[in-house]
Amino acid sequence: MRPRLLKVKSLPAAPEFPALPPGAAWSGWPESLAEEIARATVEAYRGSPDAVIWRELQDAAACAAWLRGHRDHLIAAGTGVVRREGETLAAVVTVLDPHMPEVAEILSIAVNPEARGLRLGDALIRISEWSAWQAGIRMVKLLVDARNERLASWYQRLGYVTVDEKWIRVQADSLPRRVVRAVRRRLLGK
Numbered sequence: 341m342r343p344r345l346l347k348v349k350s351l352p353a354a355p356e357f358p359a360l361p362p363g364a365a366w367s368g369w370p371e372s373l374a375e376e377i378a379r380a381t382v383e384a385y386r387g388s389p390d391a392v393i394w395r396e397l398q399d400a401a402a403c404a405a406w407l408r409g410h411r412d413h414l415i416a417a418g419t420g421v422v423r424r425e426g427e428t429l430a431a432v433v434t435v436l437d438p439h440m441p442e443v444a445e446i447l448s449i450a451v452n453p454e455a456r457g458l459r460l461g462d463a464l465i466r467i468s469e470w471s472a473w474q475a476g477i478r479m480v481k482l483l484v485d486a487r488n489e490r491l492a493s494w495y496q497r498l499g500y501v502t503v504d505e506k507w508i509r510v511q512a513d514s515l516p517r518r519v520v521r522a523v524r525r526r527l528l529g530k
């Protein structure tokens with residue numbers, strides 16, 4: 341089991357839809373995108389610790405099936421791909437947790453290894469935030485491998501704060517209930 345950080349951000353104002361690299365364009369979910377999102381996601385997560393935990397990050401068919409099976413939980417405007425000249429550069433999946441409808445979750449964020457470093461990761465986060473706001477949601481959460489300090493500090497710079505010291509080392513297999521309770525209590529006062 342890998343330690344995970346739960347990070348949360350309150351959206352202070354309506355996020356702008358981000359600028360993309362020249363020639364790149366965003367396509368948001370219809371279901372016909374499931375396989376393309378899945379392929380891009382599996383490709384980007386290859387070799388990452390997350391792909392060891394979740395089968396959907398290792399296997400594009402399993403990932404596409406998961407997306408189709410959870411279509412009702414997706415925030416459609418925040419789930420899709422960035423393409424340039426017919427090539428998929430990146431994909432992001434934004435979901436609604438039915439147990440916590442006040443908070444959107446960035447479930448996966450995937451940039452093709454050859455397209456990294458162009459700030460596409462920044463753009464995907466902002467697309468997710470934008471889509472959450474459009475859906476009437478004012479808070480976004482995500483999980484990050486606690487050992488990936490570069491990634492964790494990037495999220496921190498984007499405004500994502502770790503929910504609580506004692507939740508810093510949340511274990512992947514015990515997430516939903518504890519996360520729901522922690523976020524509600526700590527951030528929503530419920």
Ligand SMILES: CC(C)(COP(=O)(O)OP(=O)(O)OC[C@H]1O[C@@H](n2cnc3c(N)ncnc32)[C@H](O)[C@@H]1OP(=O)(O)O)[C@@H](O)C(=O)NCCC(=O)NCCS
Nearest residue numbers: 384385449450451456457458459460461462484490491494
């Ligand atoms: C994380 C990821 C989406 C970033 O994509 P990107 O387009 O390169 O991102 P950006 O150019 O916007 O850079 C954002 C941050 O990504 C990380 N990053 C970018 N290139 C990286 C590289 N070659 N190695 C490790 N981290 C890298 C850094 O934290 C960077 O922030 P910094 O440059 O301020 O330190 C991409 O590396 C990826 O798809 N990784 C595999 C999937 C994954 O781990 N997703 C996140 C799970 S929480």
